Amino acid sequence: MGKLFREYLNNSCVYSCSNCHTHLAAEDALVSKAFQGRLGRAYLFNEVVNIECGPAEEKMLMTGLHSIRDVHCSHCRAYLGWKYEMAFEQEQKYKVGKVILEKEHTQKENGWR
Template sequence: MPRVLTRFIEEPQVFACANCKTHLSTEGNIESKDFTTQNGRGFLINKLINVTNGPSADRSLRTGMHVCQDVYCVTCDTNVGWKYIKAFNQTERYKVGNFVLDAVKVINYHWESVD
């Protein structure tokens, strides 16, 4: 299996995959902390790195029908959330192009404190 090259965020605190600590985003990219996933709390994020996208699929969410893609950590292939591709309701279209991170699948990682 080829080595996965990941990007590193040069900020002291980042959101990282809870499984392997691969950097995913920063708190500055949060659009909203008021989202819910199947596992509980989630964050609407405008930018993620080090992820791959799954296939598009229609989903019936609390706010209506959307087309979404699951997003996976490039290092360990953990599903860390999803990306909004299309919103059928006009009031939900602000989500398109953004991601939802599942809070139980990521950690707020302070990498400067690690030896």
Template structure:
């Protein structure tokens, strides 16, 4: 319960489908990304997610090894986790999370 109390003091992003907390505002790195269906945010950390199987996928900025991420409560596909970048210019994305804007709601 202490963890939930600490989370309630910080702005966070939740699953739009079930309100499950997904990421803290302090983990938001950028709002200038694009997901499968539209605008997306880049986060340094995400919680309450399930990481799917890894696969190589050609994205707008190059080839990556990624894994889709899902809400652990309702199973909604939220975005993906960057596992590997084949382009040295995008190595900084490795280990970070893309969550589509349409899949989350912001809470305070």
């Protein structure tokens, strides 16, 4: 049941899956690099492509209760991070619909800086 279509981002600065190089997000979509993932530093993006979301789960994070979905690469199925489905604290609601990608699992395609 593999998905044949992969979306390609036309930006010169693209974050991709560190395992299979599938494009994930453009640098323009980056909101913040100041997030803590399960494996270390993590980035928050407005928009991420070529991902599959798992079931929504309620999790108590450092910033309060959130409903999140694990996010996997749609090509190689590697774990990448999570998507915010719902936030219960008013000041965290800006994250809803946005996606965290673990730095550990992403790379800068073509080695841009």
